[in-house]
Amino acid sequence: MQDPNPLPWGALDRFQAHFIVKKDAGNSVGNFVAKTKLTTKGHFASKTVLKVEWIGAGSLASKLNSDDELNEMIAKQSVNDATIYVEPTDGAIRIRNKWNNHLAFGITKELFEIYDRIAGHIKSV
Numbered sequence: 336m337q338d339p340n341p342l343p344w345g346a347l348d349r350f351q352a353h354f355i356v357k358k359d360a361g362n363s364v365g366n367f368v369a370k371t372k373l374t375t376k377g378h379f380a381s382k383t384v385l386k387v388e389w390i391g392a393g394s395l396a397s398k399l400n401s402d403d404e405l406n407e408m409i410a411k412q413s414v415n416d417a418t419i420y421v422e423p424t425d426g427a428i429r430i431r432n433k434w435n436n437h438l439a440f441g442i443t444k445e446l447f448e449i450y451d452r453i454a455g456h457i458k459s460v
Contacts, residue, residue: 350440354430356454360423366393366460367428369421375414384410384417395421398456405452408445415439416446421453428457 360367369391375382387406389399399405409417415433422429430450
């Protein structure tokens, strides 16, 4: 039987890159949860990042906050690229950003260097 009220769209055109760092969080899962909090100026398409701060209850967030060079690198990115989440999964720690459509999806060299630096901090915690 066919659905009498079909949805007007198919699969959504959204992508997200996940960078996986092999590290077991063990019982200290809260240590590896962090998210960027952005201070911005401007509106809509002209919005720019002024300052980056990491929020999270664990030691990773404080370690990321103390890396001024990393936070300057992130502040040069767009608001979407500067929004970064770090969270534990099964036997690993995931680094990701926001969902993008096929036109905006991609990882630049600068963004890869940011993720690589975050991964180094994850390994050292």
